[in-house]
Amino acid sequence: MLDGRAMSESALARAVAAFSRGEPVLVFDSDFREQETDLLWPATAATPEVMRQLRKDCGGLLFLAIGDDVGEMFGLPYLQDIHTHAALVAENPVLAALITDDLQYDTRSAFTLSLNHRDTFTGITDRDRALTTRRFGELAGEMTDASTEQAIVALGKEFRTPGHIPLCRESPGGLQTRQGHTELAVAIARLAGLAPCTIGAEMLQPEGDIALSVEDAREYAHEHGIPMLTGDDIMSALGIE
């Protein structure tokens, strides 16, 4: 008989192996946070088919979660930080009025800049969103030994902002400091030995107006043969209480 912990380790090993092969995983965060399940793929595995499955089966915002190290390498600032910059606020008072200081489940928004690959047309088709996502993931892997200056030049050569792929940057300290979907999404990429760049979307109820329940997400996982994990599974694997 396997105990709960062993089951969870085995589920984790299967999920990590699938993710490392470019296959999807499902991650439910926690009953005590957003209570949402995300469908996730490595950014480098993004194809038009992947983007189509995300938009058709999930319903939430398609987002690209990136590791704090990737954000640092490319110098990608948090929107919350640049939109509260004193010089900008002085000229745009609405930025002070719209300040984020009241999130119900967190203290910080993870959003950084949104991007489009420069070779996209409208930016929103499956083809365009796949190109933006895949090339960002590939470039993050190619630039690991580059300087920040080189990485920024390479990024700007291929991408522009604003775009149709919102990026979410992992909190400094990762899951140790914030247990959000962004942190979970990049943690699974790292466990799979990939650059921490993960494309995903929140699963909403097909016929209801709230998030898909964890039971329905498990049913979807079973039907599609997709490994499903919880935030606790990932945190246990990393030795985080």
Place this chain on the structure above:
Amino acid sequence: MLDGRAMSESALARAVAAFSRGEPVLVFDSDFREQETDLLWPATAATPEVMRQLRKDCGGLLFLAIGDDVGEMFGLPYLQDIHTHAALVAENPVLAALITDDLQYDTRSAFTLSLNHRDTFTGITDRDRALTTRRFGELAGEMTDASTEQAIVALGKEFRTPGHIPLCRESPGGLQTRQGHTELAVAIARLAGLAPCTIGAEMLQPEGDIALSVEDAREYAHEHGIPMLTGDDIMSALGIE
């Protein structure tokens, strides 16, 4: 026999009447631009059901198009402008690298700030996106006689940025200067006598990776009894060549 122009005026009248009742319309921009059809509702008509139809039937980004006058009233800046602000670029060199100077169908991005209503939880459920959208549309109507200072205070009391509803601000001069989805979406709201705040999304192919063809969009319009217009219909009605 009706000639093409009369047909088009009749179709326009039906679409405008439907929109003024809080019903949807479909707008195909042009063969010479993005070649995309958007499904649109007045922002004030946003309900969880409306958001669900948008995410399920469209596949593209859900966006809130606002009139240039509404953007001015609330002091909402274009992302392209604030993200190229000298003080910000000096501290975040990536902003210079990611500059938008190469759009294939336009010279400007319409994106302004993204918003969440402060009473939302995750911001992404149909319930949350409907609240953000509906209240923004209502507030725009309530604030028409207010000063910019009052409008900004009222906006900040209810909304925060960043959020899950990306806003697109009409170009100054509207359709006279830019014939984009944003300008078309707010033009139909004005024709219907509503505050120029329109929620919509781009229709993508259900089983393909590009935009829905205009023929398939017409089929969808027919099946769902939704009036469909082209950019030319709207521009003709406004006397714009």
